Amino acid sequence: MNKWRFALQKRWFGYLGVAILFAIICVMLSNWQLSRRDEREVEIDRVNRNFDATPVQIEDVLPTLDGFNENDRWLPVEVTGTYLPEKELLVRNRPHDGQPGYEILTPLQLDNGNIFVVNRGWIPTGNDADRPESVPRPPSGEVTVVARLKAGEAEIKGRGAPEGQLATIRLDDAAATFGQPTYTGAYGLLASESPESPDPRPAEVKRPEPDEGPHLSYAFQWIIFALMAFGFLGYAVREEYRRVNSDDPEENRRATERARKKALRVTDADIEDELLDGKH
Incomplete structure (x- = not known):
């Protein structure tokens, strides 16, 4: 010892x-x-369950303007209304396949007067760092849109944007510019629209890879x-x-x-x- x-x-x-x-x-x-791996597995399961599901009516999953259930993320909804291109917003600093650009948020006014924000896709930056070269027009008149639901994004402190643009997809900020009742719990990633726009369609969001x-x-x-x-x-x-x-x-x-x-x-x-x- x-x-x-x-x-x-x-x-x-x-x-x-x-x-x-x-x-x-x-x-x-x-x-x-x-725990982070468990979160990824839950998200992979959510994508597999919702991404290619049959579209549902927006009232079935968003009964209130500010409500949203995370389990409905990526779920397609079908809405009919009229685009308001004059109130369109651009979200700056949005990368796509390694390139900088913008995402286009176009308000879709429904028959009841409420606005549903549709992310119509991505476009690249132009020669002017603060504006794209051109923005594809949405279809005019009544249009039926299928879009996949996503929750809005948080504000990033210290990051601003010129008039007509947003630093992030913060739906409360978007609603303030529209001045009409707006869905702020979730927005939609465009999957299809009928009739289609005469302009080339912006690049759409790809299906997330099932990566743990x-x-x-x-x-x-x-x-x-x-x-x-x-x-x-x-x-x-x-x-x-x-x-x-x-x-x-x-x-x-x-x-x-x-x-x-x-x-x-x-x-x-x-x-x-x-x-x-x-x-x-």
Whole structure:
């Protein structure tokens, strides 16, 4: 027991406390990665369930102007109304396939007077950094639109936009410019419209890829880091044990025996090398 008395020193309890604290943090980070993976799996399931579903009437999923259930994200809705191109808004700094551009938000006025915001797609920037070269016109007159629902975006502090543009798809800001009752719980990503616009259609939003991300591997890595903390502590204890007991004849005998066995250990590679050398 005297050989291990050094391990009762306060500093070793401190090292153990640090290792335990580090391990707890690693486990928490691992659980966080697993929760993020669960969120991705839920979103993948939501896309698979809703993206190609049969369109439903907007009243069935948005009974109030400011209501929205996240489980209905990507669900197609069918609405009929008239586009109001004079109140159209551009959302700036929207990348698409690695290129900067804008997304077009066109208000669709329904028969009851309410406005449903339709994201008609993406267009690239022009020579003027603050404006696109041209904006495709929406179809005139009554139009039937199928759009996939998405929640509005949060405000980004410190980011502004010129008149007629938005920094993010913050539906409350859009509604303030329209001056009419507007759905602020969700907007729609254009899937189809009838009749179609005479202008080329903006680039539409692609179906999200079913990618869980690297969260599972990251979770395993954090667990490995936690185990490594105790492995390093054990290694440090072993080295301290050997140093403290370096004058012990029994320990010296064991160390010598270990070194001798290591020197005599013959590996398969060593045998193969000897056989090859014997052929020359």
